[in-house]
Amino acid sequence: MKISDIKTLLDAKVLCGEEHLDRDVFSACGSDMMSDVLAYVKDQAVLLTGLVNSQVIRTAEMMDMICIVFVRSKKPTDDMIELARESGLVLMNTEKRMYEACGLLYTSGLVGNGVHHE
Amino acid sequence: MSDSLRFHFDVNGQSFTSAGQASVQVKKNLRELGIPAETIRRVSIAMYEGEINMVIHAHGGEADVIVYEDRIEIILADRGPGIPNIELAMKEGYSTAPDNIRSLGFGAGMGLPNMKRYTDDMKIETELGKGTTITMRVNI
Numbered sequence: 711m712k713i714s715d716i717k718t719l720l721d722a723k724v725l726c727g728e729e730h731l732d733r734d735v736f737s738a739c740g741s742d743m744m745s746d747v748l749a750y751v752k753d754q755a756v757l758l759t760g761l762v763n764s765q766v767i768r769t770a771e772m773m774d775m776i777c778i779v780f781v782r783s784k785k786p787t788d789d790m791i792e793l794a795r796e797s798g799l800v801l802m803n804t805e806k807r808m809y810e811a812c813g814l815l816y817t818s819g820l821v822g823n824g825v826h827h828e
Numbered sequence: 829m830s831d832s833l834r835f836h837f838d839v840n841g842q843s844f845t846s847a848g849q850a851s852v853q854v855k856k857n858l859r860e861l862g863i864p865a866e867t868i869r870r871v872s873i874a875m876y877e878g879e880i881n882m883v884i885h886a887h888g889g890e891a892d893v894i895v896y897e898d899r900i901e902i903i904l905a906d907r908g909p910g911i912p913n914i915e916l917a918m919k920e921g922y923s924t925a926p927d928n929i930r931s932l933g934f935g936a937g938m939g940l941p942n943m944k945r946y947t948d949d950m951k952i953e954t955e956l957g958k959g960t961t962i963t964m965r966v967n968i
């Protein structure tokens with residue numbers, strides 16, 4: 711699906727990266743533990759999280775992700791938005807909670823595979 | 829050929845918010861050098877984990893990244909408390925991070941194992957009360 715489909719499905723508000731909305735994404739992950747994202751995620755382009763700090767942006771950048779969705783209407787600071795803009799990331803937020811947001815995307819075809827437990 | 833390129837950073841141990849700045853910069857620099865994306869990803873993740881560790885466990889320090897023709901070396905040196913038991917610290921899930929760090933999304937005890945997994949070689953030199961130097965190599 712396209713990032714614009716995520717926006718529509720989650721009724722989300724785009725905070726930056728509007729120009730990348732037509733990029734294709736194939737899988738996503740949801741986590742509040744950046745440690746786990748760094749350890750277990752592989753090739754997921756979208757991160758759904760309820761955590762808001764600058765390390766969320768840097769973690770996504772390190773993992774070559776392209777979109778972060780903040781659930782429960784969490785709002786990043788201007789500094790975080792600027793950091794994301796510099797890295798070419800799309801940031802959005804949705805009123806939906808983690809479970810519902812992940813479920814909506816999953817059932818619409820955005821899978822979670824690529825996670826590898828060794 | 830011994831041509832190499834060196835990037836040096838001071839890692840501020842006072843600020844969790846700025847932790848990872850050096851890794852973000854290195855990622856940009858390596859992209860500009862045309863290093864393969866998968867290699868950059870391995871370097872970035874390993875360095876980022878190490879940089880976070882320097883901030884949450886060791887009051888900051890210095891980071892050096894040296895790009896050789898066939899490999900990239902990452903040297904992270906701090907003057908923190910040192911690591912009493914390296915074997916234990918390398919175990920997945922082992923962490924001495926306090927709860928406030930966990931509420932910031934870190935402290936799952938996956939950093940050091942992750943650094944080892946993403947690099948071709950990792951060496952830990954540590955002395956209690958003096959500090960820790962971690963040297964990692966990623967082949968290009």
Ligand SMILES: Nc1ncnc2c1ncn2[C@@H]1O[C@H](COP(=O)(O)OP(=O)(O)O)[C@@H](O)[C@H]1O
Pocket residue numbers: 745881882885886906908909910911917918922923924925934935936937938939940941960
């Ligand atoms: N630079 C360091 N200085 C002192 N102790 C460290 C350092 N890096 C790691 N450690 C110790 O090793 C443990 C495991 O590190 P790591 O695997 O990165 O997990 P985490 O950072 O999530 O605790 C840490 O909890 C800490 O006790």
Ligand SMILES: [Mg+2]
Pocket residue numbers: 877880881935937938939940
């Ligand atoms: Mg760590």
